[in-house]
Amino acid sequence: MQPIDVAAALFDAIEAKRVDRVEALYADDAAVWHNFSNAEQSKRTNLAVLAGLTSAVDSLRYEVVERLALGDRVMQRHNLRCRTRAGEEIVIPACIFITVQGDRIVRIDEYLDTRQADRLREASGRAGP
Numbered sequence: 001m002q003p004i005d006v007a008a009a010l011f012d013a014i015e016a017k018r019v020d021r022v023e024a025l026y027a028d029d030a031a032v033w034h035n036f037s038n039a040e041q042s043k044r045t046n047l048a049v050l051a052g053l054t055s056a057v058d059s060l061r062y063e064v065v066e067r068l069a070l071g072d073r074v075m076q077r078h079n080l081r082c083r084t085r086a087g088e089e090i091v092i093p094a095c096i097f098i099t100v101q102g103d104r105i106v107r108i109d110e111y112l113d114t115r116q117a118d119r120l121r122e123a124s125g126r127a128g129p
Helices: 003-015 019-025 043-056 114-124
Strands: 026-034 039-042 057-070 073-084 089-101 104-112
Touching (some): 003 057, 003 073, 003 089, 003 104, 019 043, 026 043, 043 057, 089 114
Antiparallel strands (some): 073 089
């Protein structure tokens, strides 16, 4: 698989709420960095966060603005549209860089609108970062 295909599979898996598929795409030593914490998450920690997110919302969908292949990296700008259990739609603009080696994700750098992410955490009753 090309890096851009791996990135597409990642977002498809999250939209389908299939954290097991995300796990299969991550290398064992994958690291995920976020702008809001300026810290890296391990594979295990990030999978737990994704499991919490996918179970806390009725639906989520990535509205891709652009996706570019940059060698072994993929850059994607998107709006993550989440529908809460109460029916509220929260849109989180984000930009993400995914580094792929072979057909596994080894690193993610994610920049997102923290105000909207905080709204989603509050609406879904989840703790902050």
